[in-house]
Every structure is written in structure tokens, then in C-alpha cells.
Amino acid sequence: MSCLTAAAQASPEVKAFQDAAGRGSVLFRGKQATAHDRPANGNPYWSSPTFVPGEIVFEDNLYDDIQVNIDAATGEALVRKSDSPIAIALPPTTVSLIRTADATYEGIGPDDPSLLPEGFYEVLGDGTEKVYKHVVKKLQTTTQEMNGDPIGYYDPNYRRDLNNYYGIQRIYYFKDADGVFTRIRGKRALLRKFPAQRKEIRRAVSAARLDLPGVSFDAYCLEVLRITAR
Secondary structure (H helix, E strand, O other), rough: OOOHHHHHHOOOOHHHHHOOOOHHHHHOOEEEEOOOOOOOOOOOOOOOOOOEEEEEEEEOOOEEEEEEEEEEEOOOOEOOOOOOOOEEEOOOOOOEEEOOOOOEEEEEOOOOOOOOOOOEEEEOOOOEEEEEEEEEEEEEOOOOOOOEOOOOEEOOOOOOOOEEEEEEEEEEEEOOOOEEEEEEEOHHHHHHHOOOHHHHHHHHHOOOOOOOOOOHHHHHHHHHHHHHOO
């Protein structure tokens, strides 16, 4: 009965989308994604407005052959069929995993034993130790130019006539071999997690030129975790 009620309340566009979803119809019974109609520089998504092919574990069931994205302003996963412009928003309490060709994300709910704040986290590393990256974006206003370094990412369609922009906050947590999470705030903090391998790590990241100012912290994390994987 609850499913029928939800379907009756859905917009005609969403209802048609659900009817065409086939095996994934349960997955697409969520609410329609937030439109973010207010003109602003940057974007409200994890990295790009572009949806990519992927798979998702929703309420313990795996769904593939869908297009996925993450709305970093609302903290929701976005899913859609490749032939539809309609996107459905799902909270991290129902989505435990999102996987694309380039990244893996975990959904963390308020009751998760990790004690991480609720949201989606990109998982960096393949070993027993990992880094979890959380991205939050908020709509802000300024009279200054906010693109590239000032905004924290580059908007190729930047407009100087707009005062609104989506500011970004990236938060990183280190997961040790026992599954305990601690927040880390830079390269030195991550290096301190591996005191026995400190010299080896420094040599490797220096050779790869990952210790230079302005180098992506994500790239640094991946190299450190590659060296220390076990």
C-alpha cells in the first residue's frame, strides 16, 4: 500500500520513468532529484554534473546498467536510466555502495558503527588501510571572483555576472587496519600513520613529485596507500 501511495504522489514524468525502469523499478521509487535552478558558478555535484555508468547497492540489492552521480549539496545519490533525463535521489541510509569505472563510494548512515558523519564517502586505497573522502558543497554569495583555487575547483563555464557559487569542503578520514577512523588534515598527518615506512614513502612521493605544493591530496593518498598496502 505504501508503494502505491508513493507512486500516486509522484509527478507524471517520474511515474513514467518508474514504469519504464523494469528490474530496477524499486530503485526508482525515490523522490525526483533537486533541480538546483538558482544560477550559480561551480556545480552542486561531487565533481561534475555529468552522470556516468555505474552500479549501486540499494537496500542490500545490486543494481547495474544505470547512470549515477552524487549531489554534494543535498548529500544524496542520484540514479537514472541512460535513456531518461529524470534523476531520482536516494539517501545514504539506503545506499551502501556506488561503483563506477573510476571510483568507489560508500554510504554512511547515522547508525553506522564507523561513527563517521552521515553522507557518501569516496574510498581511496585497496589495502587494509584506506582513506575516506567526504565532499560537501554549499550555495554561497560573494562579490569576488570565485573560480579555480578560490572556489576549490574549476568551472569551465564561469560567469563573472553571477555572485552565487557552490563552495566546496573536502574532509578526509584515515581507516586503520582495525577499522578505526581518524580525521586527517594533510600530507603530514597521513605520513604519521606509517612511522615504520616514513622514509620509503618520502622517497617515493618525492620521485613522483607528489610532495610539491598544489599537488592533489587524493593523488598523494593513493600513492601512500599503494606503497603501504598489505
